[in-house]
Amino acid sequence: MEKRERKRLAILDVLSAGERPLGSARITDILVARGMEISDRTVRLYLQELDRRGLTENLGRRGRRITAAGMREADEARVLEHIGFLSGKIDTMAYRADFDPSTYTGNVVLNLSLVRPADITREHRRLIGRVFAKGYAMGKMMALFEPGETFGTTVIPEEMIGIGTVCSITLNGVLLRHGVPTVSRFGGLLELRNSHPTRFVEIISYDGTSIDPLEVFIRSGMADYIGAVTTGNGRIGASFREFPAESIETVHAVAARLEETGLGSLLCLGHPGQPIFGVPVGPQRAGAVIIGGLNPMSIFEETGLRIHSRALSGLCNFRRLFHYSEFRAQLDSL
Template identity: 45%
Template sequence: MNDNEWEQKPMGGKRERTMVAILRVLYNAPGPLGSERIAQNLRNAGMDISERAVRTYLAEADECDWTRNLGRRGRLLTEAGRYEVDHALVIDKVGFIAAKVDQLAYQMTLDPATRKGNVVLNTATIQPKDLRASLNAMRKVYEANLSMGRLLTVASAGETIGPFRVPNGRCGIGTICSVNINGLLLRAGIATTSRFGGLLELRDGRPQRFTEIINYDGSSLDPIEVFIRGFMTSVGKAAKTGSGIIGASFREVPVAALPEVRRVAVLSEKLGLGGILALGGPNQPLLDIPVPQGRAGLIVCAGLNVMAAVVEEGIATTSAAMSSMCEYSALTDYREIHSVVASIK
């Protein structure tokens, strides 16, 4: 390797940024879009771009196989295009998890009084033959209260969970995401700061300490997904014996809001959305994690703990945190899910 090979020219940062912005509009659209609609969409988002420029980018995207030209119906994103959006500009995604939590908390519209509105889900898919074993593993986690709440939904291939369509040959499972707590707090006027996802050691059912930590603002990946993929949890064991390693999230709330936080936590449990695992005192460390002056620590179970228990059973899953939203009324209590499963079959 000689000197020249090492030296990298600065990449065309602005061009790549524009391309990814265009692809992202298609990524988030329910179907194909034309260049006019894409340009309008980008201008609404504050980007100064002409329809003509968008057309030039789209021609290049066609060549890269990122988009397919459907003629008058516009462009459709290909699988390669989807991969491109997911993997381009990764530096923008560091801290992106924290931003996504805030975004979804704002979009969560459930009104506790009427029980109408959307909640945030984690979605997973499994092979249909693994459904019974998966639900069994999940039930034990729900019973031990190591999940977020008691509600879930199951869908077969071709059906949707919110905007997520279950692929052929798979079975979809939607579970409550811990972001819903942030949503309920936000509706009560309380802003939550998400600090890190970690592995939490339970002993005799009580949280002892975090054994690993990944800060939300220092990672492009959801920390809990990383821990589950790496087989670092023992949620099933924790559910059975009270001792084990589960996923948990550390957040902070303003000290002045503590009484209201307690009220919201009770409300959230009543709604089946899950409660709080531990709440720290004003300005006090919680499980040895210090908080800034004026804040209190708050620990919630990872919503993905139920799926961790499935993975621990050796069942192959694809799993995505904070990936969908659906109507609260579409969810079922885990104690009644077997009748739902029977009816969709």
């Protein structure tokens, strides 16, 4: 990457990290503290260029604010310098999620899908309900966002709504607060025969990808939830994780508690050292297969409707979630 580009992105990065607008002097201070050689004058010139490109907005004396387009640009730029991006993002989101299943309070991690409400058919709703009912989703809960509303770094476009599905990284977050570290190894496509999981047919490791594997499997039409919920033969997104062998009882207890709150996601938990679906686990570890949160949204793609989904989009208060059986009523009330 050329030097100019790097500096331009560093400025966006500073603005994207803060909650408030920042002046050029403050931005310069932060960049210099990070070891970059840059003058206040240069920062001001770059900011003018960023304004022109619609990536920042000049609020006068209050300083510069990053725009939604600038946020996306900053997000994408981070990919570049962080190979193995997703495992880092997973741990960050697990650290931020603070849902407490004993009091039903705090935030869960949400995936966001953008859809035109007019495109959602009765058949879509029926099949999505079946995915939840069969237990092929992360729990039973979902959320809706209105046009114009902001979730994470996304502004829901006009004429669209955002459908939030609970991301299974929420489990990592709750376990972390119980002192259990989770290693998220890979996302895979799990084959079902007669409604029983048999094996992973494709896998992508979290520490070698910038994009969520389940998002990729769904977008590329490789998943088959319609088969999974109609004939029992299909392919669903699942995640392979590992826990310290000694923590198995805690993992069981936490997973059971989450199940009660409508956030169950544990498909199976192995004994210490036991391979699961042929996947070996490390020494002193137990493996687990966790259902992918984005799964119900695959129904749209499988019926030929291209939607825009992003895993790990942001945090959402548990109170905002509703049971999947209310999907239609909630849609109508928007």
